[in-house]
Structure formats: structure tokens, C-alpha cells
Amino acid sequence: MQAIDLAMRILLSPILVGAVAATLPMGTSRAEAEDNAETVFHEARGYTVRIRTQIPTPFIEDERGSFDGAGFLVDAERGWVITNAHVVGRSPSAIQVAFADQPYHPARKIYVDPFEDIAVIELSEVDHTHPTAPLNCEGRPEVGESVGAFGHPLGMPFTGSRGIISGETDKFGPDLIQIDATVDRGNSGGPVISLRDGTVVGIATAMAGNKKEDRLNFATPIRNACRILDRLRAGDSPSPPQMAVVLLKDEDGRLTLQVESTHDPEHWPLAQGDRILGVEGADSARTVGEIVNTLRGRTGKVPLVVERDGRRQTVGITPALRPSLIERRGISIDGALIAPIAFEDALTLREPAPLIVQSVEPGSTAEMLEIGPQDIIRSVDGQPFDDLDRLVEYLTGRPEGTPLTIVLRRWSQEQNRIFDYHLRQLPGEDVYLVEPDGSQN
Numbered sequence: 001m002q003a004i005d006l007a008m009r010i011l012l013s014p015i016l017v018g019a020v021a022a023t024l025p026m027g028t029s030r031a032e033a034e035d036n037a038e039t040v041f042h043e044a045r046g047y048t049v050r051i052r053t054q055i056p057t058p059f060i061e062d063e064r065g066s067f068d069g070a071g072f073l074v075d076a077e078r079g080w081v082i083t084n085a086h087v088v089g090r091s092p093s094a095i096q097v098a099f100a101d102q103p104y105h106p107a108r109k110i111y112v113d114p115f116e117d118i119a120v121i122e123l124s125e126v127d128h129t130h131p132t133a134p135l136n137c138e139g140r141p142e143v144g145e146s147v148g149a150f151g152h153p154l155g156m157p158f159t160g161s162r163g164i165i166s167g168e169t170d171k172f173g174p175d176l177i178q179i180d181a182t183v184d185r186g187n188s189g190g191p192v193i194s195l196r197d198g199t200v201v202g203i204a205t206a207m208a209g210n211k212k213e214d215r216l217n218f219a220t221p222i223r224n225a226c227r228i229l230d231r232l233r234a235g236d237s238p239s240p241p242q243m244a245v246v247l248l249k250d251e252d253g254r255l256t257l258q259v260e261s262t263h264d265p266e267h268w269p270l271a272q273g274d275r276i277l278g279v280e281g282a283d284s285a286r287t288v289g290e291i292v293n294t295l296r297g298r299t300g301k302v303p304l305v306v307e308r309d310g311r312r313q314t315v316g317i318t319p320a321l322r323p324s325l326i327e328r329r330g331i332s333i334d335g336a337l338i339a340p341i342a343f344e345d346a347l348t349l350r351e352p353a354p355l356i357v358q359s360v361e362p363g364s365t366a367e368m369l370e371i372g373p374q375d376i377i378r379s380v381d382g383q384p385f386d387d388l389d390r391l392v393e394y395l396t397g398r399p400e401g402t403p404l405t406i407v408l409r410r411w412s413q414e415q416n417r418i419f420d421y422h423l424r425q426l427p428g429e430d431v432y433l434v435e436p437d438g439s440q441n
Helices: 030-037 037-047 222-233 286-292 389-395
Strands: 046-055 065-075 080-083 094-099 105-112 118-123 144-151 159-169 176-179 193-194 200-207 217-221 245-249 257-264 275-278 301-309 311-317 330-333 338-341 356-360 376-380 402-412 419-426 431-434
Touching: 037 046, 037 065, 037 144, 037 193, 046 080, 065 144, 065 222, 080 222, 118 222, 144 200, 159 275, 193 301, 193 419, 200 431, 217 222, 222 286, 257 286, 257 330, 275 431, 311 330, 338 389, 376 389
Parallel strands: none
Antiparallel strands: 046 065, 046 094, 065 080, 080 118, 094 105, 105 118, 144 159, 144 193, 159 176, 176 217, 193 200, 200 217, 245 257, 257 275, 275 301, 301 311, 330 338, 330 431, 338 356, 356 376, 376 402, 402 419
16 A cells, blocks of 8 residues: 555644764674665565555545555464555455565454554465564664665565664654655555664654655654564453543644543543653653553553652553454445544543544445535434444334435534534435455445
């Protein structure tokens, strides 16, 4: 799938990368690190894969169509490959994977993360002795360190490019490594490799700007993917928590760890002005991403360390995990896919929005009636529905082809209102369920 263009999808403020002198370990020159590129890319060709994805009915994060990207084998015994979530889709999709000089074979999703751009897929056929990517799960790449990105940029299969680590940022939520090695269409999901020791330090994720000369691209730190892999291997959930707090943003648009308010004081009893320091017994946190990764899969009471009124203290929180993306279901009504959405601040709304229009099929009746993504389902035939199962039960119990009257809530363009309410009548002639495996019933 095409790499996410952050300049197109996010209103970017200028990202200022400080000039930092890079220092290689004692006894290692920059020339030696660069000379290692041939060996590193040769090895990467063995564990890197091509990925083809088809998404027939997209949820709100995706687009309908066929896409391509990269990934890399991390567990030959299980047949597990790491890639980007946006490469294999956060929607039901068909996936095919191929190693260099090998045919494509089907694969299935094991896990798709709702916070980081990370997915784990399982290959249907793989030799248990196949080489796997060496992961640097503990270290942090240094600014100025030489790295290579390996993938299939612009459809050129198994191609390497190189550059340096230029910084780190959490401006867009999850922690990202800034690199100037090429990340382009077909590169997404491929390994970003230290040219010093050949270990994978990141997953090529996104490009910024529309011009190649911008040379600022992003990779997801591999250490975060390692935590997901560890929990999956142990049979535990790696799901991130729902952060039921409002955190302040600074003048650069970055989320701080300073609390403005809580959406759920019973489970997140934090106070305005609290500064989150970390989870008791774990390393102190610098970013929201570090808090989220520490809380992965944790339920029950968790001791959160905060600074309150100038003093350090522990507050017990009870986080809920974000819903699984690979288990999502929806119902399509005349081209409008309706499914639940989990807003972290939904409890602050007087009327929560549990069901929304996720996507609208081009050329459908829903598109003709100007129903759009993010429209909130207020009622169907005069009845409110707060979950998908109740809506499905109602729709399947009606005579086939009976018209449906739907009231939608939408953000208003008027200056004196927050929402507008729209009335639409759909014929109800094309109604089917979208299941997690992509089947339509």
C-alpha cells in the first residue's frame, strides 16, 4: 500500500531537526559502517517479503482497492511477518506474501495494532529454517547513525536505500524515528536496518512532504514491535489501553504528559494539573507512546506514578483495552458501511456516537444521497441503536427491500451550531454483513 503521506493527511507544522553530531562506537569508522551496506542488504533480501493486499469493503482508516508493500520475517517457526498496519489494512482484507524469487502465498492477520502502525501476519507456507530479521529490541538508534531501508520503492522489488537517523518525534501520537533513507510507495512495512551491525531498528512507515528533496521520512521503532511480539508469543493480549484522559498539547502540537481532565474519573482518577511520570516499577516515561506501550495488555488495577502539586504520588488506574481491529464487523446498507467506533472521549458526550458510517461505496445509492464517512447514526426507522448486534437483529428481521429511514448527525458548518441532523431514506435493497474474514453475508 502507498506509504502514508503525512503532509497530505495531517496538518503538519514545520518539524525542526536539530543538527546533532553523530558518534560511532569506539573502533568503528563511518566508512566501515557504510561499507557494511552490501552485506546488510544481501541479508535483508533473504528475510524481506513483498505483500499484496485487497480491501473490498474498507473501514474508516482504509481505502477500497489493491495495494502493495513490504514486510520482514521475524519468526520462521510460526511464520510471522512484521509490517505496517496500513499495508495489510485495518479492514477485512485478502493478503498474499512472497519472498525474493518465490511465488506468492496466502497469509492471514494475527494482530493489527490500533495505536502504532504495526501488524503481524502469518504465512501459510514457510521453511522453519528460513533466515529471520535480527531485531534490536533494546537499544535506541543514535542521531547520525547510518541506516538502510529495504523494500520495493515505486515497484522496484528488493531495493535498498541508505541515509541516517535524523531524530525522533512523537508529534503524530506514536513515537517515530526520523530518517532520510527513502520511504516511498512499496517501501512501507519494510525493515530499517543499522548499517553498523545489521540489526533492524525500525519499520519504514511514512514520508513527509511531496518532494523527494524533502528527504524526511519516518519509521516505527522496532522496540515497540518487539513488545507486541513478546506478548503474542506468551499468549497474552498486546492491545494498547484506551487513554481516558485529556492531555495538553504544547506549541509544537505535541501531546505532553500533563493532564487537563479525565473522561472516566472512576477508572482514571487523575486531576487537572497532574503530570504523568510512568508506571510504578517501569522506566519513567517521556512520551504518550511510552506510556501506551508500558500499559499494553494490562488490565485490573495499575499503579500510575504522577506528580501532583509538586509531589510524587501513585494513583491506581484501571485501563480498558482498545477493541481488536481484526475482529471488527459491520453492516452495509445500500453502499454505506456502518460499524462501531471507540472514541476515547465518548463519555464526555451527552449523546455518545457508538455507530458511524465508516465508508461509502463509489456509485452506490448511499453516495447518491450524500451520506458520508463519519456520519453518526442517530436513529433507524425512529429507533436509536447503541450497538451493532441490535441494529443487525432489527435489519435482518425486516421484510427484504423495505425502505429505511435514517437520521444522521454530522458536524455543522454553521457558526451557531455544533451538529446538523440529516434525514435520508434508503431503499434497503442491498443489505449485508461484513465479517472479520472479509466474507459478506
